Amino acid sequence: MAKKIKFNLQVNGASVSSLESLQNNFNIEDIMEHFKSGLLMRWLDVQGLETELKEISKLSEKSDNFALAQGILEIFDMDKELDKNALKITLADINYKEYKENLLKTNENLEKNAKSFLREYHDKFRDIIWDIIKNSENVEKIKSNLKIIENDYFDLFLLHFQTLVSVFKTNAPLALIFGLGTEKIRKMILAYINIEATKDHNKYCYIGDEEIDDKTKEYLNSINLKPIDYLSYGYFEAISKVVYGKLKFDYGELGDVIKRFDGSTDGLWRDLVARNKRVLVLEISDLAKASRIPKDGETNEALGKEEINGQFIILNGLNFQSSNNNAYIAYVEL
Template identity: 90%
Template sequence: MAKKIKFNLQVNGASVSSLESLQNNFNIEHIMEHFKSGLLMRWLEVQGLETELKELKKLDQNSDNLAQSILKIFDMDHLDKNDLKITLADINYKEYKENLLKTNENLEKNAKSFLREYHDKFRDIIWDIIKNSENVEKIKSNLKIIENDYFDLFLLQFQTLVNVFKTDAPLALIFGLGTEKIRKMILAYIKIEATKDHNKYCYIGDEEIDDKTKEYLNSINLKPIDYLRYGYFEAISKVVYESLKFDYSKLGDVIKIFNGSTDGLWRDLVASNKRVLVLGISSSTKASQIPKVGETNKPIGIDEINGKFIILNGLNFQSSNNNAYIAYVEL
């Protein structure tokens, strides 16, 4: 019969040769690794620790309570529960990753490749907007792609992109106001900036929010649209607020400007089947979306329009002043 050769078990940086030494240097992560490799059982056997060996052989490697069972066998279940939870979470994640890698040995390589391609594609979209800064259809198409597939990256780089668009592609900001999520984000920061309260939250989507926050958002006429804490992007609001004061004369024929009097009558400027972003209006003048059949105009003026970037279905205009004007974009 071959003689059993004793050996030390490496645990937590120590060379363990007894049960007491094992308990003094106990590390559940290392112990579980030795258990799954079979080394722990061999060590117990050569040390003559039959009771612990017998109990370990009863355990299932795939049991959800494996760690707790091992702790109990070695009288270590008094360990700090919070520290243990963190350690077990780390172990679970490592096992999860190992199992994935066994399923697909190229997973990590493929994931990195995918992320690189994803970021590169987003960069290409931004460059395409800049290179085609006067091409309305290109800009609208790219903004739609950003909203559908790259909005998280857009959020992360929001401040930088606003600065870039302000300088190199101002139409991207204007048509961004005609989108769903980009528009909401820009207007949210402008409205919160106006309240000077940078400690509130706003939300994108249908996230759950508490009643107090909901009441606050309603008080500033802001719907729950953005889950990012405003204070985290404190500088953004100022950048956006200043960026949206456009010099319309430099933006070509995209920005429509009507000047003059309509003799106090309503004049149709844009048909009702088109969406219109109203950029600005002079005082003592009124605008309205085209009323439906049987309805009348609902006039709105400078207080409801300037700085609000409202969107209307069609556009009617009314003025009695030759110096009156309205600036708008057909979306």
């Protein structure tokens, strides 16, 4: 009988050589990939983890990624460790990754299938937009779709930017809110909002050499937009109304997504959101302060109305302070 040669499993960037190490570095996406390739079963076998190998083997017939993930989490005693909403977003990413891989396999000869491939690409983008609109109150679907747009369809998003802002304004305002919580879409929205600083409300507004800083110029170049980029004021007005108007919101329209705290904390800092959560701060009243949750040994930043309103800052966790009974803060957990 051939001797079993032990090897390490690559999980979450770590080289895993034991069950405890796997649990400490657990990453469901990596584990599912190793399961589907058969590498996970080989690793369990050479590590002598017979109980886990037996249970994992029972999952072989399951094709649904959610059922598969749930089974793996239970076998490795990780089912209580992962946030369910985060798991849904991860699984949506896995499903989309598999869709892309299958699409590429069927389009290996791109020269012959270019038209079909591009049609499929545009159709998929359209489907993603419709999925956002049809699920305009489903936070997990919106966040997952925005992530797909940033990773794979950002050029198309830029091409249709003005139209999409108008559509989202009417049909899916949460897409704009969570767009402000992304990396590239956020920069794009804020770049256009910053046109307000030029005070040019004639037929066209522009981002000119004197009106933007070097960092913004560099970003616009990175997404193939020239620093001088003309924008019809009618479109800008629609965007500004969304961000300065709709994002001051009728809180009742958006259910429990928009969080609001009202009242005094007797001048003491109160934790509203834990440090491990990203928070988009929408608005704060006079005589109130907000801060990220400071690390041990640090102090609160004490940000007020000038630093927050209209800036859509993102904080790690949220502290609030006020001695005024009419004080309030509005925010979104990303």
